[in-house]
Amino acid sequence: MKLAKRVTNRTQIIAFNNSYHGSTQGALSVIGDEYWRNAFRPLLPDVLHVEYNSFESLNEITERTACVIAETIQAEAGIIVPSKEWMQALRKKCDETGTLLILDEIQTGFGRTGKLWGFEHFIQKDSLGNIVPDILLLGKALGGGMPLGAFIADKELMSQLMENPVLGHITTFGGHPVCCAAGMAAMKALLEEGMMNGVKKKEELFRSILVHPKIKAIRSFGLWMALEFDSFETNKKIIDACIHPSTGSGGVLTDWFLFASNCLRISPPLIISDEQVNKACAVLLSSLS
Numbered sequence: 001m002k003l004a005k006r007v008t009n010r011t012q013i014i015a016f017n018n019s020y021h022g023s024t025q026g027a028l029s030v031i032g033d034e035y036w037r038n039a040f041r042p043l044l045p046d047v048l049h050v051e052y053n054s055f056e057s058l059n060e061i062t063e064r065t066a067c068v069i070a071e072t073i074q075a076e077a078g079i080i081v082p083s084k085e086w087m088q089a090l091r092k093k094c095d096e097t098g099t100l101l102i103l104d105e106i107q108t109g110f111g112r113t114g115k116l117w118g119f120e121h122f123i124q125k126d127s128l129g130n131i132v133p134d135i136l137l138l139g140k141a142l143g144g145g146m147p148l149g150a151f152i153a154d155k156e157l158m159s160q161l162m163e164n165p166v167l168g169h170i171t172t173f174g175g176h177p178v179c180c181a182a183g184m185a186a187m188k189a190l191l192e193e194g195m196m197n198g199v200k201k202k203e204e205l206f207r208s209i210l211v212h213p214k215i216k217a218i219r220s221f222g223l224w225m226a227l228e229f230d231s232f233e234t235n236k237k238i239i240d241a242c243i244h245p246s247t248g249s250g251g252v253l254t255d256w257f258l259f260a261s262n263c264l265r266i267s268p269p270l271i272i273s274d275e276q277v278n279k280a281c282a283v284l285l286s287s288l289s
């Protein structure tokens, strides 16, 4: 957001309802849920929240807008996948108004969806150029388990943080060599060991087994899915039973979503084997009853 303000010399930031971007004051300012924002006001000024995946929302992006920040696929909303047409239109509107597009790939990045980046699913006419964000946000899998986060932009944009003031964006442990080495090793393994190859098949395997009258809907995108139940109470009982051997077969860690508490999250390591998928699904199904 600092980079977008600096590059565009504008102040307005547009974010989306039900988006999740983290807990710092900056991130909270753009998080798309008033319950989470409210306790820490005042937050950043000139932030506008609009509906995700709505063409009408795009009319709010103008020559006053410094940046639009979006999750490529909304995570905590319970895995909400926007249409290709909307993603394309978002990119186009940002281009037309000179607004920077920031995509948060902290959950969708590094193969979770079956491609290295989530935004690769929204390419049209074989041209990455019409969807690549100006700023890419990375975390979680970036460090292969070590603490590492990053925002990435073209050198031309990024270099604008180097002067006036000098050292305009620094942090003590940024670029920590051990974390970066872990990140490099994780990236190498992800690409060279073909970890993304089986994602689609394993997603299908999950979906083929997880059929039960209590599951109202499944939304998935790669090894990443939301099982929808009738309420948070039902969901919580199932999540607890999955963990505790006394109430279920146990040993399976799942979660709910911050903005979709009636949905159970499945987000296993990409290296999960078919056998482990079968075992986890058996625990889940037995926890349902």
Ligand SMILES: Cc1ncc(COP(=O)(O)O)c(C=O)c1O
Pocket: 020, 021, 022, 023, 071, 075, 104, 105, 106, 107, 139, 140, 149
């Ligand atoms: C989509 C998304 N963006 C941003 C963040 C914030 O990351 P961090 O907690 O490392 O600041 C998270 C963390 O869960 C996230 O899921």
